Amino acid sequence: MGLGVRSRLLHLKDFLWDWRLGVNTFGFSDSGVADGRPYSPASYRTLRxxxxxxxxxxxxxxxxxxxxxxxxxxxxxxxxxxxxxxxxDANRGFIEQARRNCDGFRGARDNLHFIECNAVQYDYSKATVIVMYNPFGADTLTKVLARIYESLQANPRPIKIVYLNPIEKAVFDRAPWLAKTAEFSPAQVPQLDIGNRRSYPKGQPAVVFYTSV
Structure with missing residues (x-):
């Protein structure tokens, strides 16, 4: 099966998941913030x-x-x-659309929240699993990890971090309080970036998992 056919099938499956959940999460656009990376959602298959x-x-x-x-x-x-x-997310338009999605969501929504804020200023003290799909450059990412570490000092607990399309993996690897626990190669999650698989530098994983130590 060619890459184009697989890509269309994947997008169809994602569209059906959006329909099942009562949301619209498709899109590709600039984040609108300094050091931010464009918005492009991971496939539902990757998330599973x-x-x-x-x-x-x-x-x-x-x-x-x-x-x-x-x-x-x-x-x-x-x-x-x-x-x-x-x-x-610091992008107000994204948060407004996410909240509209929440209004139509077919699951339990009372425990789902979308907050417009700068990630460097957010209070991470309640989070136990953190997901990042290549949201920032190295400078912002370094500051965000510092904030997460501060939250560990204030509220000691295990934290797991999932970093998808880990362009700035070196920032995580330099953090002494994080240990890599697993990774997926591009071949293991070809649907993560199916239209641009050749963009991965040789040897770069597609997803990296970390835990606090």
Whole structure:
């Protein structure tokens, strides 16, 4: 099956998941903030692989940093018994659309929240699983990780971080309080960036999993 056919089938499956959940999370656009990367949602299939690997549970608070239109939060809230799902983004338009999506969401919505804020200023003290789909450059990412570490000092707890399309992986690898626990190669999640698979530098994983130590 050619790449174009697989890409169309994948988008069809994602469209059907959006319809099932009562949301519209499709799109590709600039983040609108300095050091931000364009919004482009991970496929639902990728999210299922990632969340199954993490083992989302009833005590988890899932936080999507740079949430865009909210796809990971909605999928987690629909399919997994999470305590809460939170999406943060500095782009007001994204947050407004995510909240409209929440109004139409066919799952339980009381524990889902979308917050317009700067990720460097956010209070991470309640998050136990953090998802990032290549949201920032190295400078902002370094500051965000520092904020997450501050939250660990204030509220000691295990934290898991999932970093998709890990362009700035070196920032995570330099953090002494994080340990890599797993990774997916591009071949394991070809649907993550199916239209641009050749963009991955040789040897770069597609998804990296970290936990606090």
């Amino acid at each position: 692989q990632v969340f199954d690997c993490v083992g989302l549970g009833a005590e988890d608070v899932l936080l999507d940093v740079g949430c865009g239109l909210g796809r990971p939060v909605f999928f987690a809230g629909f399919r997994y018994p999470v305590k809460a799902g939170i999406g943060i």
